[in-house]
Structures are given as structure tokens and as C-alpha cells.
Amino acid sequence: MKISELSKRTGASTRSIRHYENKKILSAVRLENDYREFEESAVERVRMIQLCLGLGLTIEQIQDLLKCEESGPEEYEVCDDVLEVYQEKEDQISKQIRALEVVKKRLNEQIVKMTERRKLKKTSK
Structure with a gap:
């Protein structure tokens, strides 16, 4: 899925998702057109990251x-x-x-x- 869909499904901004990727707590495959492609498991990963951040981690x-x-x-x-x-x-x-x-x-x-x-x-x- 593209970053925009991941953003919609998790409520995380695309900027936050890029930040998570830069910090190596979320990974994506880069396509030939340089778009990010996230696996389905990224939805739960982003939700878990948001929960942890909400806890103050x-x-x-x-x-x-x-x-x-x-x-x-x-x-x-x-x-x-x-x-x-x-x-x-x-x-x-x-x-x-x-x-x-x-x-x-x-x-x-x-x-x-x-x-x-x-x-x-x-x-x-």
C-alpha cells in the first residue's frame, strides 16, 4: 500500500510515517517510481508506534x-x-x-x- 493509504488507515500523518521510516522503526520497499510500498503489517506497526509515543516513550x-x-x-x-x-x-x-x-x-x-x-x-x- 502507498503511504497515503497507510496514513488514512492509521491516522498518522505522512510526515510521521516518513519519520518512522527514517528512524528505522518502519520499513517500506521503494518502487521504480520512488514511491514507498508498505506491507499490510505496517498498519499494526504504525498503531503500535503511536501507542508507544502516546505512552511517552x-x-x-x-x-x-x-x-x-x-x-x-x-x-x-x-x-x-x-x-x-x-x-x-x-x-x-x-x-x-x-x-x-x-x-x-x-x-x-x-x-x-x-x-x-x-x-x-x-x-x-
Whole structure:
């Protein structure tokens, strides 16, 4: 598939897809007319890259992750590094969730107060 179709199917810009290719985390075959031709598997690869970027991973960390996924058991050192990054990200996300739960609780308390005030104001008229 051409880069425009890959872009449509994944929501990634063509510029981002070219960047992924330049960073060697996505590959394409160059045709005689110099167009890029991507395999069907590129759709899942781009989605995985987007997910990782959304989690805050760097391109370098994604490169390590891909090496880990594509490596055999003899390359566990890379996988240990990736596992550590994943665990750190999970901890960060858990902290963010806890902080958001506190904010949500306070917001709900304010909503209850404002709703009660509105009811009191309406009944006092």
C-alpha cells in the first residue's frame, strides 16, 4: 500500500510515517517510481508506534522495544531494559490516575455544593 493509504488507515500523518521510516522503526520497499510500498503489517506497526509515543516513550525506546520483540532469547539484555521502561511508565500512569481521582472527587464535591445552593435558591423564592 502507498503511504497515503497507510496514513488514512492509521491516522498518522505522512510526515510521521516518513519519520518512522527514517528512524528505522518502519520499513517500506521503494518502487521504480520512488514511491514507498508498505506491507499490510505496517498498519499494526504504525498503531503500535503511536501507542508507544502516546505512552511517552521516545523513538529510541521504541527502537529497543522492537529489537526486543524481534530478537531471540539470546538478547534478553535489551528486553530487560524494555521491561524496566514499561514498569516505569506503568508506575507513572498509576500516579496520574490517582491524582486524577483526587481531582475528580473534589470536582464532584463542588458539583454537589453548587447543586444544593441552586436548589436552596429556587426554594427560597
